[in-house]
Amino acid sequence: MTRAFYGSMILGSAFVAAANLSLLAGTGIAAPAAMIARAVPAKPAMAKAAIAAGAAAANVQIGNFTFKNQIITVRPGTTVTWSNDDDIPHTVVANNNMFRSKVLDSGDKFSFTFAKTGQFPYFCSLHPHMTGTIIVKA
Numbered sequence: 001m002t003r004a005f006y007g008s009m010i011l012g013s014a015f016v017a018a019a020n021l022s023l024l025a026g027t028g029i030a031a032p033a034a035m036i037a038r039a040v041p042a043k044p045a046m047a048k049a050a051i052a053a054g055a056a057a058a059n060v061q062i063g064n065f066t067f068k069n070q071i072i073t074v075r076p077g078t079t080v081t082w083s084n085d086d087d088i089p090h091t092v093v094a095n096n097n098m099f100r101s102k103v104l105d106s107g108d109k110f111s112f113t114f115a116k117t118g119q120f121p122y123f124c125s126l127h128p129h130m131t132g133t134i135i136v137k138a
Contacts, residue, residue: 062090067132081111095121
């Protein structure tokens, strides 16, 4: 089974548990402790650290031979993550060669942190008609 399948199973379980809890609300029936524990998943410690450090993030999805959100504007220090949601491989390559991903198969991701201001156009080297731009403003 794939990681996506397991992830959807876990997420689906959380939704079912939450729905069961909402059905019990206001009925005077106490929910079993095990149900409450499953309905509210623990937050990873790393997520808290990233927020505390002020890290910024942005996402670009790849699908149907396009970069969704072709132009996005971010602040310096932002990490942009491209996710290949298409069923064929793609790449992410800066026009100025500042960043270059490996070939991203379906489900793969590539991230780059933009430290300085400017405009950074990029394209897919396998499908050059696929283009996008990251604009970094202070």
